[in-house]
Amino acid sequence: MSLVVEETLARYAEERPAFEASCRRVASLLEEHLQAVGLVPRVTWRTKDSDSLVKKMVRKDQAYDGVLDKAGVRVVLGYPDDADKVCEVIRHQFEVLDEDNKSEKLSADVFRYAGVHFLIADPDGRRAGGRALCCEVQVHKPGEALWASLSHDLTYKAPPGIPKATERAINRLAALTELIDLEATRVRRSLMQSEGASEANLLMTLEKHFFRMTACRYDERLSLILLRELSEALDEPVDQAACDAVDAFCRANHERLRFLFDRKQDAVRYPFLLQPETLFAFYLLAKDEFRLEQKWPQRLPASELQKLRNLWGAYA
């Protein structure tokens, strides 16, 4: 392939705003769809730098239209075991032109980057240079994201013919990042099953619904403390049955809760509303308001309960 650099750069400069609009839109839609299922991973987007584009065309001997990651979106998960759910959302919500699970291509004794890449059609049918635009979406577990950033410096910049010991060290690092994801998943599951993890389980149930209402980050430590104290008003153990009951309540009242969150996201006036345990407090209000008021955590002012009562229509 003979590359005329100036022509390529000029064409890309002209088309780049369309690629930018495309990946920004994909990122925004993806965040929305993920939030709807209670997931709020870090979603970033970028268009390929002009010089990277040209260099990639030379390195891989590709034509301009053959470079498919000019518009790119990256999803970095907080929990490794959410990866399947994210991939399912992408498959369901976008037109997937190609799916590339990097781990499937690795032989058993090779450790390298193992993320999942999707090539999706522009959701609004944008075109540039007479061609339909596409966008690459990468789904990374935390360890894969770490490896992706490390490998950029360690492997891309490595000279050809590196010593065997160095190559072995690179393999070790890649294996380590894979191990990070596996261990994080294992530890999390183990924690969730351990004694005293009931509040954490409940928080996971609540978090799923909370993130459907708002993308705001909350104070997890405060949540666990308050859930422990609010659970006193439940008058029964916080077991799976209790989590299921809270889950059913949030589902049944989704529209009502959504309305509240849409209208009352005033962090100054309603600081407590922007914590997932508020959903639990609403559940307790509906279940037995008298028990809740008797067991209301001392560390919280009574006026906060009053505000929640008014928001829920459970007037004193």
Add this chain to the structure above:
Amino acid sequence: MKKHLPNLEMKQLIVHEVPRPTAGSKAEPILSEVPSPLPTEARTFFEEKTTETLGSKAFDVEFDPGTQSSIPQLVTATLGRKHGFVKMSCQAAVALASSHTGATSGGLLTVAECAIGTWPGLLLLKLEKEEGVRVERVGGVGRRTLSVEHIRTLMLTSKTRVFKVGLFVRKGAKNGDILGLVCDPQQPRTSETGVAQFFLETFLGCRLTQQPDVVTRDFFHAFEGFLSASVADPEVQTRYRMAVTSELASQDQTVDPKTFARKHLAIEHRKLLMGALELLGVPTSLFPKDTKLVKARLEKLRLDFQHGIHVIATREAAKERMKFKTLSNEQLEVTIRDKVIRTR
């Protein structure tokens, strides 16, 4: 309608001054010509203050077909989009001014166009001007201090109790589809309807939807149902029964079932009482009281025992001279300390 109050959204608001009438002549209202600017914070404050008050203190009302008031017609026409909002509010201010007597304090009539979901609504608030002192830090050149300013033009504060509110929403196309809530937090607990008569009847042209005597009777029946279904211990039953008769016989003209439950019932019974009330359509929040349909039941406590013993006592005597203790097998030990004046 109360359960829908958190969904109330205020669209626009207009305020008219309705001065106190002077001796011998009605005061003319000072009418605004356009709605007031309503910044988001003020809108939120208004929404929250009115819904909280209505939620805990309002009674269901309906338009009185025999009323002389022009408000029912104005509200119906405005909610049916047959009458302009500003024009309606001006006419309401004139109506309020003419319903004032020399004893009525002047104030501000605030009319707000609002909605509860898809139901259009109108709020009518009678407020009084309030005074306060504003403190503000003043900095800049020189020594730091606080400025203190006396303000006489406050209308609604978080502590305001002196105001009356009427909310009307249209849930359907028919005239009867208009639901109303009225409250008057400044009204003493011993007032007959819980709302100033001039505001409820003369100005708004409304009457209470549930007759106080009927709702009081239903409350009493629901309470009896709760006792037999949910309270097994005869001593507790007796204690609760005495508490409810005492509540209904008090001078207060309203009953607040939640307050009653908090004061007299064990935690495990409170929710059960609310359930029993809801089952019979009795409000779980404040309602006006009239005991004429249950008077006889309130005057005396009657206990019928399994083996032919009957005890009848006046409420006061039972409270002062009888003691109850639950024994095993659901038996109740009753101790009466009094002088026998006759045996038959």
